[in-house]
Amino acid sequence: MKSRLLPSSLLSLLQLVLYPSLLCAFIIPDPIVHFGIGAIAGGCGAIAYQPFDYVKAQIQSEEGAKRYQNNGLACFWETLQQHPRALLTGLPVSVTGVAPEKSVKLGVNDILKDSFLLANGGTVLPLWSQIVSGAVAGACQVVVSSPLDVIKVRLQTRKDGEAEESGLDKFRLVWQEVNGVAGLYRGVEACLIRDISFTAVCFPLYSALFDSGIDPFLAGAMSGVVSTFIATPADMVKTRILTRQQQTQPLPAFSAVAATSTTPSIRAQSDGTLVMSGGGGFNNGTMVGIYEPQEVDVMMGDLSQDLKTTTTDNDIDSSNNPFLVAKRIVEQEGSKVLFTGVSERCVGAIPRFGITLGAHEWLEHYASSVGLLSTHLPS
Template identity: 35%
Template sequence: MAPWTRLVPTTHCDSEESESLTASAFKSVRTALDVPERELKRWRRIFDANAKVVNGEKFLDTESFVNAIAPKGDLSKIGRAQFAILFRVADTSRRGLVSWEDFTVFETLLKRPDADYWMAFQYFDVDNSGFITYDEFKNVFTANVGPDAIPFDFDCDWVKLYLGKKNGAHVLGYNEFTQLMKGLQGERLRQAFKYLDADQDGFIRPEQFKRIILDIAGHKLSEGVIERLPTLCTLSPGQRISYSEVIAFHNVIRQMDMVERIIREATAKTKDGRIDQSDFLNHSASSSRYSLFTPMEASIIFHFAGRGIGSQRLSLIDFAQLLDPRWRAPHHEPEVQHVASSASFVQSILSSSYSFVQGGIAGAFGATIVYPIDMGKMQNQRSTVVGQLLYKNSIDCAQKIFRNEGFLGFYRGLGPQLVGVAPEKAIKLTVNDIIRGRAMDPETGRIKLGWELFAGGMAGGCQVIFTNPLEIVKIRLQIQGEAAKVEGAVPKGAVHIIRQLGILGLYRGASACLLRDIPFSAIYFPAYMHLKKDVFNEGYNGKQLSFLETLGSAAMAGMPAAYLTTPADVVKTRLQVEARKGQTHYKGLQDAFFKIYKEEGFKALFKGGPARVLRSSPQFGFTLLGYETLKTFFPYPWQDKPRQVETALTSRPDELTRIRARNALKILLDVHGDFGRRAGSSGVPLSLSSPRLSSQQSNK
C-alpha cells in the first residue's frame, strides 16, 4: 500500500470537486503529516498552478513536476531538466504521474533537515527494506554511471568497511549510508587515479585528470575552468599531474563555499580590493580554528583565477570563473568593441541626463521635507542690530513665524527653492557619480580617497552656478516676511528681488558659497559611501541596505559636513542679505570673516550650526534615499551593468525545500555527472515507502 493511502482519505469525485481539496481532506493530511494548514495550502497552489488534467484528475508529469520544485533562477550549473531525477522518487506508483497525495508526501520529505541524504537513500533503497544491500548499491550505481565511466571496484576494502555483514548479506543503514556518500567521491578519485596511472609512477596525463574531474565534479565547475583543467600540469615540472595535485584540486572544490567566503572577506579588507596567495592564507588562518587550505590548494585557486599567473594580486571578479559554475568568458569581437566605443559617448550623455532628472526629483523631495527648519537658522540675526532683536532663539523664531504668518509662513520662499533645487542637487549628484565612475577601478569597484574627495569637491563647486542665485532670493524672501511685520513694510516678491540685484548681484557671496559647498560635498559623499560600506556592510556577501540603513548613512554623513562648514554659510548669508540701517556692511569674504569675529566673537561664526545640522542632515538623508530608491526601481534602461560574481552564497535565499531538492540532486550528481540520465534503462523500480515517514506511520 502506498504511504499516502494511510495519510489521506481516498475518494472518487467529479472534476468540479477535484478542483480543490475538501476541508476534511485538508484536515486529514495536515494531521497525518503534521503540516501547518498554511503550508499545505501553499503546496496546493503550487500543485494546481503546474498540474495537468488527466482523466478528470490533476497530476504532475515530469515537466510540470520540475517546474513545481526547481529553484527559480538557480545560481548553480544544475539544469532544470536534471530535477527530473527526483520525479522518480516522488512517482511511487510508477505510472509516470505524480498525484496531489504524492506531491504532499514529497514536499513533507523536503521539510526534513536531512532531506538531501534522505532522498538519495530512497533512490538507492529499491526494495523498500530500510537497508541498502551490496547488490542494491552496486546495481543502482552501475545503472546510472553507464559503461563509459571509469570503473569502480565494489569489492575494495573501502566499500567493505562500510557494508558490514548481517545474516550473510551486505547491508547499509541510513546513517551509515550518509557517511558512505560523503566519502564516496574521495574513494572514486583514488580508484580513478590508480586505474589511469598504468605504470604506477604516481602521475597521470592532463587529459586523464580532466576525465576524472568531469566524471565526479563537472557540474560544479564553469566551462572556463573545465577548458583549463589540463593546465594544472604547469604547476610542477614534467607536464604531468601528481596524485597530491588531484587531491588538492578536489579539496578546493569540496570547500568552495569557504573559499568564496575567504576571498570576499579578504578582498573587502584590502585597500586596493585585491589579494595574493599570502593574503588568502593569512585570512584563512585568522577566520578558522584550524588551517583549512594548504599552500598547494592556494596555488591551485590562484592558478585558475589568475589564468596561469598565480603570483599576481587578484580582485573578486578574477575568481568568478572558479566560484560561479555558470560563468562565461566575455566576448571580445572587434566589431562589437567598435560599436560599443562609438556608442559610449552617446550612452554617457543619456545616462547622465537620466541621473540628472532623478537627482532633481530627489532634491525636491528632500528640500520640501526639511524646509521649515531652514527658516529657524537665524544666521542673519546680528548681535549689533540697532533696536530690538527679532528672535531670541530658534524656538522663538518658529513661534513668531507661526503667530504672524501662520503655517504657510514656514514655507515662504519654497517656490524658488524647488525651482533651483532640481538643477542644484542634480548637478551635485550627477557630477559626483560621473567622476567617481571614471576614477573607480572597474574590477574592484574601489576608488582612492583622494579621488573621492575630488569628486565630492567638484560636485559641490559645480552646483554653485545654480545655488548662489537661489540662496540670495530664498534668504531675502525668508527674512522680509517677519521684518515686514515689525517695520510695517510691504514684502517684495522674487521677481522684484531679482530685478533689484541684477545678474552680477545674484552671484554676490559666490566665493563664500564655494567655500561652503566644496568642503561640504568633499566631506559628505566620501562619508556617505564609507558609512554604507564599512558600517552597514553594503555589498558584503551581496547585502543590500534597507530603507533605514540608507537613510541613516545619508543623515549621519550630513552631520559633520553641515556643522564644519557653518562659518562659510554664516558669511555667505551676511554677504547675500541686504544690510538695513545700522547694520554692518561687508566688502567681501575676508572682510566679513574679520568683522563678524571682531564684533560678535568666534561663536557667531557657528550661529545656527545646530539648526543647520538639523536641516542638512535629514535633507540630504531624504535626498540620497530618494536618489538611491529611484536608481534601484527605475535604473537607466540601457546601462551596462558591471560584471558581478553571483553565486548561491550571495543570492537571495530561496525557499528551503527547493534548496534541499537542489542539494539532494548534488549528492546524486556527485556519484556521476550523468546520474539519472541512464536510470530509465536500468529497469530497477524505486520506492518511497521506506524508511517510514513518521512514528505515526510505523505504528499503523
C-alpha cells in the same frame, strides 16, 4: 502564411516599453539619468528642510540675531504663532532651484566617480577620488546654488510690512534689489567655500557608512549632519553678506567736516581767521575759527586718521570677501557667532539629506536593476 496581429511599429513600441533596457541603452545616456535622479531626490529633501532653512536665515541675519538673540526655537514659535505660512517662504524657489542644484551636485559626483572607477580598473574607488569628485561637484553646483541663495534669503528676511505683496511683486522687487544678473552671484566666494567643503566631506562619508551596511536614510542623515556642521561658518558669512545693509559708518564729531573723500584744506582770511574745508560737514563743508598753528597740525592729523580708519571700516563692511567679513564678525561679536544656526541646520540635515541621499540611492539601484544605468555606485 500567418498574418501579423499587430503592426510592426506598434510591436516595436511595446517591446521598448516592456524592455526598458533597450530604450535606455540606445536613447538615454547615463549622465542624463544621473541628473534626473538627482533632481527628484533633491526636490524631496528640499521640501522637508524648508522650515529649518527659514529659521536659520532669520537668526543668521543681523536684524534677526538681535530680535531672537540667536535662539532658533524662539524664532520658530513666534513665527508659528503669528505667521505660520512664513515657515514655507521661498519653498517654490527651493523646489524649483534645488532640483537643478541637486541634479548638478549628485550627477557630477556620480559621473566623476564612474570615471575614476573605470580608470582604476573597475575594482576599488580610492578615497582621494571620492573627495575630489565631491569637491568638484560642490564647485559646479554653485552656478545654481548662489542665485538660489540670493533670492531665497532675500524673500525670507523681508520686513513684516512687505509680507502682503503678491508673489510676482516680491520677485520683481527682489530682482531690482539685487541689481540684475550680477547681483545673483553676490557672496559667491563664501558659497564656493561652503559647498566645496560640504560635498568633499558628505559624499565620501556617506559611501563609507553605506558600504559598512548602514541603511541609506541613516547614512545620509549622519553624513549630512557632520558635513553641515563643518560648512556652517561659511553659510553664516554668506547669509551676512546677502542681508547686510550697505551703510556708511558715522564719523567722529570733529571729522564730520571730512565726510567725503575730498582732502581737507585750510586757507587764511584777511582778518586772520583760518577756514577749514572738507567737502562736507558743518556749514556746507567748512569750519570757521581762529586756531594756533599747533592746533591746526593736531586737527589735520586727527582728520587724516579718521578718514583712514573710516575708509578701512567701510571697505570691510561693503566687501564680499568672506575672510574679511568673517574677521569683522569675530572682532565685533565673537567667534561663536560663526556657528549661529548650526542647530537648525544640523537638525534639518537629518530629513533633508536622509531623504535626498536615501531616495537617490534607491532610485539609482532601481535604475540599474531595469537597465537604465550601466553602472551603479553609492552616492
